[in-house]
Amino acid sequence: MAVSTTAGNSLTHGRLPRMAPWAILVACWLVVAGVYAIFAMSGTVRDFSLVGTLFFGTVLYVAIIYVVSLSVEGRRQAVDRLVTALVFAAFIVALLPLVSLLSTVVANGAARFDLDFFTMSQRNIVGAGGGALHAIVGTLEITAVAALISVPIGLMTAIYLVEYGRGQIARWITFLVDVMTGIPSIVAGLFAYAVFALIFGPGVRMGFAGSVALSVLMIPVVVRACEEMLKLVPNELREAAYALGVPKWLTIVKVVLPTSAAGITTGVMLAIARVIGETAPLLLVAGFTQSMNYDLFDGRMQSLPVFVFTSYANQGTDGDAYIARAWTGALVLILIVMALNLLARLIARFFAPKTGR
Amino acid sequence: MISKRSAGLAGLALVGALALTSCAANEGAADPGSTTGTGSEGGSLSGDLVGAGASSQGSAQEAWIAAFQGANPDVTVTYDPSGSGAGREAFLEGGVNFAGSDRAFDDEEIAAGGWAACAPDTDIVELPLYISPIAVIFNLEGVDTLNLDAATIAGIFAGTIANWNDPAIAALNEGVTLPDLAITPVHRSDDSGTTENFTDYLASAAPEVWTYEPDGVWPIESGEAAQGTTGVVDAVSGGNGTIGYADASRAGDLGTVAVQVGEEFVSYSPEAAAAIVDASPRVEGRSEGDIAIEIERTTQEAGVYPIVLVSYLIGCQEYQDAEVGALVKGYFSYIASEEGQQEAASSAGSAPISETLRGDIEAAIELIK
């Protein structure tokens, strides 16, 4: 909203110069940076913190802009300035953890981001060294199978909801899909465990059970995404096909789906990105191991999120080596998720459905 | 559209396939160093061996597995450090071939029997192969070691001694400057053998201060709780004025407590820890091969460190599957051997078993088939 709201008041009140808020903000940051530097030199705080500077600088700015505006512009403008400052601050505060998280993951993960990490498992590794190939393979296999289960079910459900669904059942499915989005991942893991424990006996751990647990989390996301995309397909296309005497199912297969393919692919990739980082269900049902295991149906299978968790939680004697591996695992995980997200957005942008009309 | 959609999946599958075809560089048959391995069987064994149990043995098991698999490239041993209780349960139900446990099966459990992995009506072997001192660790600036007696330790962990400059601590540590700082005791939040052994020590050595039963779950709600050994070590090293108890191998640079035994103060050491096992009696009425030990915490013998954790390896005397029996026998023999014990000592900081105990254990291992 680039609407100037204050023109009327300039008759009765002073106005701050356009650049004044920015100048005050920068000044606040500089002042806090200076204070920090003095503290750091005197040894009161351990070291200079950029995050801390930005945070306290912004807090200082919020206070100062209010006081300055109050004295120059009057109460209403001052409140407006205050809220503007708070809203900006809210955004910056939200950025702080993101920046801090990404920078620490990259900084700490870089140490073990080497060839070994991608070519070795943890088998026969004591202390430092080793890699996470077994975890990467496990994650890819488990997620791929989860996608194989979820995509057909999710896509067909979306088709049902958009093309066929009427009445009570469709409404219930829509509602339950929404609710399913909120199932805690740990509950999905418990569910998979309960099912597989009934079949294979207690204490069962296998990769496929992990896939099932992930599907429970993935299906609603896929349904949602596909539904949105199918709804975007203009009705004229469908009606044109019907007018040519094409049966409904063929219309869906030949007209509706191709039109929304890019969007559906995007949705599926985002859904994969969403579940590939799930830890809790895999911790329960896929277990963890130090060795390669390619077989989804036999025995424990390591996955990248669980690798990160176990490296963090069950450190051996040489704790730093485990922590270093955990950070690198986190880095790889973030890279995979980011790559999937980026790819999805690129697909969405370049192969966008032809609905611009 | 199907081609486009499946392109994504195909891509994923391709990456997977690439990873699948390329085996992990450290796995596979041609393991360097395997020819002159340390194993006693000379690499003749093959098959899968699965164990589960005490997480205290985790590091040692990692080292043992690495060495054993190095010597026997066709063997895969998996040890799941899922906890003593889970290990015993899994062994009882036949889910694993052997269990690691911080306590031996008790008399009732032995009498009930029903070991699913074992041949019907056969006994089990219980071997105290992992002896580890439990260090009382603390983080106090400028102080590396403290002398404490059982009553003081119990007081600190029970919360009755709440400050580092408490006269009870000062009296035992003349010449040490103790700060005016609150004590934050850190304990395990999970069920663990370390807690069980530590509380057992407190209950038997300072019964008037520590009025709780020995238990794997920390009995009182005070101080900081932390998950697992790592959590405790993290919490203690992360805080200031913290004190906790953990596997001695993980004590690292933290300050440790020398415990009063008789008239002197004993710091933890492998020898001092192994000494108490030899000084303690066996549990009565067990079958041959069942070497369960009743640790005597209140011993006054010189040079003995009383806070130890004795962790057992538990297997069948006769397995239903003879091949598994051979594997277990080979694996246990390696662990009991001098190299095996040394391996654990260097990588996990455990105390190697004494020669007398080794003799008994080797005799027990001979029973396995």
Next chain:
Amino acid sequence: MASAAVPIRAKQRPGDRVFSGSALAAGSTILILLAAVAIFLIAQGIPGVLAQPGDTVILGEKNFWDYVAPLAFGTLWAAALALLMATPLAIGIALFISHYAPRRLAQTLGYIIDLLAAVPSVVFGLWGGLVLAPLVRPAYAWLAENASWFPLFAGQASATGRTILTAAIVLAVMILPIMTAICREVFLQTPRLHEEAALALGSTRWEMIRMAVLPFGRAGIVSAAMLGLGRALGETMAVAMVLSPAAVISFIVIGSTNPNTIAANIALSFPEAFGTGVNVLIATGLVLFVVTFAVNAVARYVVNRRKEFSGAN
């Protein structure tokens, strides 16, 4: 939906029947799946609920309800704290993106916030335990020293920073993206005329937002908060990796004795659980399932009602 407007029934071809049948089957799978989740959890959970004190190591000397009470409390408490922090922040960010930021930047800024949603929870846990906890420790010590008159900050500060407040901060960051996204959507739906009318009367931007945007978006904010609550209740790893848990009910947020959450307790105890212990944990999972299901259902109900309403606008 496409054919809803066509009253004449087309001839049903076999292909149609197969296709619509399989679509319906897929749709029903979801109903069945959800029912299966409930049934399996109930079937496996009942022995846990009925377990007597002493039956399993996990319960110790308590019965099931005494066991689950502190966990349920911790779950609600952590989620409430997270919500308390995240709601104003989410509203602020949503306003920033919808009404303050330059149009051209708005979408990019939205993506940046969405990036937070892309970070796996285990990475949040790692960051929370290893970076955030040491970072906030001095702040907690300061609070304990200077603000101990405030009941939540009473007593001694945790020496490690691994308190329920730290966990709640991590949770708040994690639920921020979804809450922001929903608030943003609702704010953008504010009728343009209302906004311009307010501005034409000479109100400042904040007065316009207060009079036009916020009243219109109230239901949206509520449902965003509910959805955020649902997420926070079920989040597992971040809490499991950050918190120093104990089985207590305590409101103190910076001390060293913190209640655990249901989800985190399951994740931490499950690998070591056996026998009836597993049933007990599944039963606690069932409690969690019921709570989150209720919260989500209410939230979705509010959102959907709102959707119809705004459609009429």
